[in-house]
Amino acid sequence: MFLQVNNISVRYGKAEALRNVSMRVDKGEIVSLIGSNGAGKTTTLRSISGLVPYYGGEIVFQGRRLNGVAPHEIVGMGIAHVPEGRRVFSSMTVTENLELGAYLRNDRASVTRDLDRIYTSFPVLNNRARQKAGSLSGGEQQMLAIARALMASPTVLLLDEPSLGLSPKLVREVARIVLDINGQGVTIILIEQNARMALRLSHRAYILELGQIILEGNAKELINDEKVKKAYLGSTQGEKS
Amino acid sequence: MNRGNPKKVLIILGCVCLLLAFLPVFTDSRYFMHLVIMTCVNIMLGLSFSMLFSTGLITMGAAGFWGIGAYTSALLVLKAGLSFWIALPLAALMTALVAFVVGIVIVRAPGVAFIIQTMVVNMILVQVFGHFEFFGGWAGLLDIPAPNPIGPITFTSKTANYYLILVLLLVNILGFYALYTSRVGRAWSAIRLNARLAETLSVDIFRYRLAAFMISAAGAGLAGSFYAHYFQTLEPNMFNVFKSIYVQIYSILGGLNFYILGPVIGAAIITFVPELLRVGKEIEPIMTGTVLIFLVIFLPGGILSLPERIGFFRNGPMASSPEKVPVETEKKEGAP
Numbered sequence: 001m002f003l004q005v006n007n008i009s010v011r012y013g014k015a016e017a018l019r020n021v022s023m024r025v026d027k028g029e030i031v032s033l034i035g036s037n038g039a040g041k042t043t044t045l046r047s048i049s050g051l052v053p054y055y056g057g058e059i060v061f062q063g064r065r066l067n068g069v070a071p072h073e074i075v076g077m078g079i080a081h082v083p084e085g086r087r088v089f090s091s092m093t094v095t096e097n098l099e100l101g102a103y104l105r106n107d108r109a110s111v112t113r114d115l116d117r118i119y120t121s122f123p124v125l126n127n128r129a130r131q132k133a134g135s136l137s138g139g140e141q142q143m144l145a146i147a148r149a150l151m152a153s154p155t156v157l158l159l160d161e162p163s164l165g166l167s168p169k170l171v172r173e174v175a176r177i178v179l180d181i182n183g184q185g186v187t188i189i190l191i192e193q194n195a196r197m198a199l200r201l202s203h204r205a206y207i208l209e210l211g212q213i214i215l216e217g218n219a220k221e222l223i224n225d226e227k228v229k230k231a232y233l234g235s236t237q238g239e240k241s
Numbered sequence: 242m243n244r245g246n247p248k249k250v251l252i253i254l255g256c257v258c259l260l261l262a263f264l265p266v267f268t269d270s271r272y273f274m275h276l277v278i279m280t281c282v283n284i285m286l287g288l289s290f291s292m293l294f295s296t297g298l299i300t301m302g303a304a305g306f307w308g309i310g311a312y313t314s315a316l317l318v319l320k321a322g323l324s325f326w327i328a329l330p331l332a333a334l335m336t337a338l339v340a341f342v343v344g345i346v347i348v349r350a351p352g353v354a355f356i357i358q359t360m361v362v363n364m365i366l367v368q369v370f371g372h373f374e375f376f377g378g379w380a381g382l383l384d385i386p387a388p389n390p391i392g393p394i395t396f397t398s399k400t401a402n403y404y405l406i407l408v409l410l411l412v413n414i415l416g417f418y419a420l421y422t423s424r425v426g427r428a429w430s431a432i433r434l435n436a437r438l439a440e441t442l443s444v445d446i447f448r449y450r451l452a453a454f455m456i457s458a459a460g461a462g463l464a465g466s467f468y469a470h471y472f473q474t475l476e477p478n479m480f481n482v483f484k485s486i487y488v489q490i491y492s493i494l495g496g497l498n499f500y501i502l503g504p505v506i507g508a509a510i511i512t513f514v515p516e517l518l519r520v521g522k523e524i525e526p527i528m529t530g531t532v533l534i535f536l537v538i539f540l541p542g543g544i545l546s547l548p549e550r551i552g553f554f555r556n557g558p559m560a561s562s563p564e565k566v567p568v569e570t571e572k573k574e575g576a577p
Contacts, residue, residue: 049441075443087438089431100431103424104443152443 002027002187003048003079003156007057010043010211017043018211020056025156025189030182032190032198032219034232035208041191042084044208045158048189049081050074061156076104080154084161084191086141088148090134094125097133097144101151111151118147121180139170146177156187163194175201195232199223207232261407265400274399278471280512281406285413285464287491287504292417292457294492295426295500296450297433298351302359303488305366306458308480309336310465312376315385315475325388329466336462337455344454349447351436363482371477381476388470402471409467413460414501420456421500429453483526487511490533496543506544 003025010018018040025031033041046052048059050071059066066074075081080101089097098118102111119126122143128136133144142162149157159178163171171194178201182188192198199205199219207215207228215228222228264277286303293300314332317323323331347358371379388396388405396402420426428449431439436446469475495507515525540546 051437051441070445071440072443072445075441081441083438083441087435089434089438091434092430096427100427100439100442100444103428148442 001060002062004060005044005048005057006060008047008054008059009056010040010047010052010054016211018047018054021208021211021213022057023206023213023216025187027155027187028182028185029204030178030188030190030202032192032202032205033208034192034195034198034205034228038210039208040211041208042160043211045081045160045189045191048074049079049158051081072104075152075154078153078155079158080149080152080156081158082145082149082160082162084164086138086145088133088136088141088144090132092133093130094133094136094144095129097148098125098151101148102153104152114151114153118150121177122147139166139173142166142170142174143177146174146181150181150186154186156189157181159188159190161191161193163192163197171197195228196223199228199233258411265403271399274403276513276516278399278403278406280509281403281410282464282468282471283488283491283508283512284504285410286461286488287495287508288413288417288501289457289461289464290488291492291497291500291504292420292453292460294497295421295433296429296453297436298348298450298453299356299489300359300457301356301482301485301489302363302366303457303461304480304482304484305359305363306336306340306461307465307468307484308366308370308475308477309339309458310462311469311475311480312370312382312465313462314466315382315469316376318386318470319382325386325466325470326391329463332466333459333462336465337459340455340458341451344451348450348454351450360482360485363480363485367477367481370475370480376477377475379477381474382469383474385469385473385475387473396470406467406471409463413463417456417460418501425449425452487529490529492543493533494536494543496545498542499545502545503543510544 001024005021005023007020007022008018009016009020021040021044023031023044033044035041043052047054048066050066050069050073054067061074061077061079064077066077069077089100092100095115098115099111102114105111119129124140124143125147128140133141136144146157146159146162162178163174166174175197178188178190188202190198190202199222202219204217205219205222206213207222215222215225217225223233265274268274286307289306290300290303310332313335314325314328317328317331318325343362347355347362350358370376376382387402390396394401396405421429428439428444431442431444432446432449440446491504491507491511493507494510495503495505497503499506511529515528520528536543540550542550
């Protein structure tokens with residue numbers, strides 16, 4: 001089993017954010033988490049990368065229990081997290097931001113090689129290598145956040161709302177990048193408000209509601225599921241999957 | 242923020258060093274030399290404060306660690322009969338060691354908790370120095386010998402002591418500068434800018450903050466060791482929280498974002514100006530406090546933020562802070 005979340009619960013004070021959530025992710029998959037605001041999608045990702053304490057169950061990655069492991073060690077094990085809201089270090093340059101992503105790696109030569117590779121697949125960033133990250137547009141900052149996570153050469157990438165607030169053109173660009181990264185063998189767990197896009201991109205999906213998983217399955221099947229259509233895909237029933 | 246031209250910075254730095262090296266030639270005032278020496282000591286304390294600030298921590302205990310360095314060095318020479326030159330590094334080591342033990346407990350809680358805890362540590366240290374006869378009690382330690390002579394050079398004159406602290410300060414500045422421009426410095430500023438985000442990028446916040454705590458304490462310890470043998474008298478209340486607040490003011494007045502130049506400018510002003518104005522010792526804190534309040538309201542970035550604020554000196558060397566001159570980046574951008 002590649003990555004498995006077994007029966008975890010999370011509380012923020014008195015509020016229960018996750019209740020008995022279980023999911024599995026196989027190697028090479030794109031798995032999306034779908035649900036409305038406050039359903040617990042972000043909390044699930046934050047649990048996997050060790051940013052919130054959970055109880056009741058366990059998270060196992062390649063045979064290792066992640067319970068209580070520090071966030072930076074989890075990154076070291078190959079799970080990189082792109083937090084929501086395109087967080088970049090705005091007073092640092094693009095290159096400096098990217099280098100921070102490779103923080104754990106000591107091999108300068110391979111870091112430089114990866115930096116070149118990233119600049120090739122993200123030409124926007126290449127043009128702005130010396131600019132402060134804060135001067136980039138929203139879309140560019142999102143690319144930078146994703147590129148920075150890739151600098152850790154992860155085997156699993158956790159993407160939290162990568163298309164939030166982007167123009168339709170940029171949303172398509174992000175979708176292309178997600179498929180591209182996955183094509184290189186990186187497993188992806190994706191959170192998307194845009195459920196239609198998420199289901200089109202991913203192999204499988206989990207649907208969360210009020211901190212619980214209410215539905216899971218093949219993305220192709222979910223996109224045609226009446227309940228899902230009604231609740232998450234809007235009323236455009238006639239659209240083909 | 243603008244990046245300074247490194248060549249210009251080096252030239253200016255060279256000129257300043259040259260000027261400082263020949264300073265004793267221009268003056269024979271022992272009083273003036275004393276102020277310069279105290280400025281150097283205060284700069285080292287400010288540097289120590291600013292290093293912790295570069296990781297997003299605010300310390301109210303810089304003077305306490307300064308005291309550890311001073312007492313360790315004085316006791317090693319007085320009671321163990323060691324040479325100053327051995328006591329000096331040992332004092333820095335001891336300070337770092339205490340910082341390690343204290344840091345393990347307090348570094349985990351940033352923000353207000355850290356400020357209060359460092360303050361309490363400082364208070365405890367003063368009590369320890371004063372309470373135990375071993376440390377000389379409240380009367381303090383007297384007749385601490387000057388640094389042992391090296392060959393023909395004796396350290397009884399102001400001039401000799403001036404050169405000694407100048408070398409220590411230079412070592413301190415160069416060492417800290419090297420750290421700020423390295424991976425470590427980058428991680429520190431990432432932690433300061435957004436600790437949560439740094440964590441998801443695999444930076445071990447606790448380890449890096451603890452390291453900063455120890456290194457900054459070692460710097461203060463070094464200054465303490467020199468101070469003990471320069472002033473030759475130690476008294477617990479020299480190292481109280483009041484002094485720690487002054488150390489903060491050095492860094493804030495100069496500019497918090499300038500981890501090296503900030504303390505240099507701030508400490509020089511706070512050490513010299515009240516003396517030049519001949520303000521009484523009782524009035525001086527009132528004056529300094531008032532200045533600080535206005536500073537925080539009208540110029541929170543400190544004096545060094547002035548050029549950028551008024552859009553002057555756009556590419557001047559004054560606009561560069563160590564954080565902003567990452568050497569590695571320059572290389573990288575040459576690559577296609």
